[in-house]
Amino acid sequence: MSHYYRLVVSCPDQVGIVARVSSFIAQQGGSITEASQHSDLQTGRFFMRYEILADSLSMSAETLRTAFEPIAREFTMQWALVDTQQRRRVVLMVSRESHCLVDLLYRWQAGELDCDIVSVISNHEDMRSIAEWYGIPYHHVPVDPANKQASFAAVQEHIDMARADCVVLARYMQILPPALCQRYAGQVINIHHSFLPSFAGAKPYHQAFERGVKLIGATCHYVTEELDAGPIIEQDIHRVSHCHTPTDLVRFGRDVEKAVLARGLRWHLEDRVLIHGNKTVVFS
Numbered sequence: 693m694s695h696y697y698r699l700v701v702s703c704p705d706q707v708g709i710v711a712r713v714s715s716f717i718a719q720q721g722g723s724i725t726e727a728s729q730h731s732d733l734q735t736g737r738f739f740m741r742y743e744i745l746a747d748s749l750s751m752s753a754e755t756l757r758t759a760f761e762p763i764a765r766e767f768t769m770q771w772a773l774v775d776t777q778q779r780r781r782v783v784l785m786v787s788r789e790s791h792c793l794v795d796l797l798y799r800w801q802a803g804e805l806d807c808d809i810v811s812v813i814s815n816h817e818d819m820r821s822i823a824e825w826y827g828i829p830y831h832h833v834p835v836d837p838a839n840k841q842a843s844f845a846a847v848q849e850h851i852d853m854a855r856a857d858c859v860v861l862a863r864y865m866q867i868l869p870p871a872l873c874q875r876y877a878g879q880v881i882n883i884h885h886s887f888l889p890s891f892a893g894a895k896p897y898h899q900a901f902e903r904g905v906k907l908i909g910a911t912c913h914y915v916t917e918e919l920d921a922g923p924i925i926e927q928d929i930h931r932v933s934h935c936h937t938p939t940d941l942v943r944f945g946r947d948v949e950k951a952v953l954a955r956g957l958r959w960h961l962e963d964r965v966l967i968h969g970n971k972t973v974v975f976s
């Protein structure tokens with residue numbers, strides 16, 4: 693896999709940003725292999741994502757960051773320069789449903805996900821054999837309804853010890869406490885098994901069946917304190933009819949959940965997702 697530097701920018705929109713940044717990169721001898729930008733006309737915010745071939749620059753990522761600082765200040769940028777050789781450390785969290793966990797582990801082993809999956813945390817023992825088959829440490833952290841604070845303190849300790857850059861709730865069926873959501877803001881990704889905002893919360897397929905929907909879906913979103921209300925990264929749907937039972941909906945839904953979570957995680961790992969309030973800009 694080629695070595696890139698990714699420059700990701702969000703700032704107040706104005707004429708000249710693209711010219712200034714692209715000229716800066718050209719002056720350093722940089723080769724831009726992918727360029728994306730978006731101007732949000734409602735909010736006056738500008739978003740940019742450049743991929744630069746690292747070998748085209750005769751400097752380290754740190755040196756490039758230092759050289760870019762004055763431009764970032766000039767345009768009041770929120771920005772990051774990511775070195776793709778620094779692989780992200782990912783922790784997966786799961787409860788009793790295996791399909792998303794198995795799909796992510798397969799894709800990771802196949803090289804589809806450029807990251808290191810460093811541990812699996814679960815409130816049940818069911819998924820241990822799957823994680824350990826892939827050689828990944830498994831941490832069983834039961835959630836005590838009478839003392840959730842202690843349970844999630846243990847979860848947070850595992851995530852901290854793993855030096856996680858990203859946490860994926862792969863059908864983890866416990867609500868994360870505010871402290872954990874704040875500590876890892878913008879780094880926790882969930883797959884909700886409905887086409888949000890419809891059917892947030894528990895048992896969405898049963899809610900959908902009772903409503904008589906003709907479409908079911910899945911939503912990959914960032915986790916916030918408010919349940920299933922975080923910035924949406926990716927969604928998809930599947931057509932259903934009056935012939936289908938709740939079991940059919942769950943079966944159809946599994947395929948949608950796997951695909952949506954995998955796309956959402958891959959785009960996050962590739963720095964293609966920029967959060968803007970409670971929405972996202974996705975340069976897919």
Ligand SMILES: Nc1nc2c(c(=O)[nH]1)N[C@@H](CN(C=O)c1ccc(C(=O)N[C@@H](CCC(=O)O)C(=O)O)cc1)CN2
Binds near residue numbers: 865866868
């Ligand atoms: N702080 C957040 N935590 C979680 C989110 C979120 O958006 N913010 N998403 C959920 C995932 N989820 C649906 O996708 C979900 C999980 C769990 C529940 C729920 O009601 N859980 C009960 C316990 C259920 C059980 O014991 O089996 C609870 O936590 O009290 C609703 C929706 C993951 N976490």
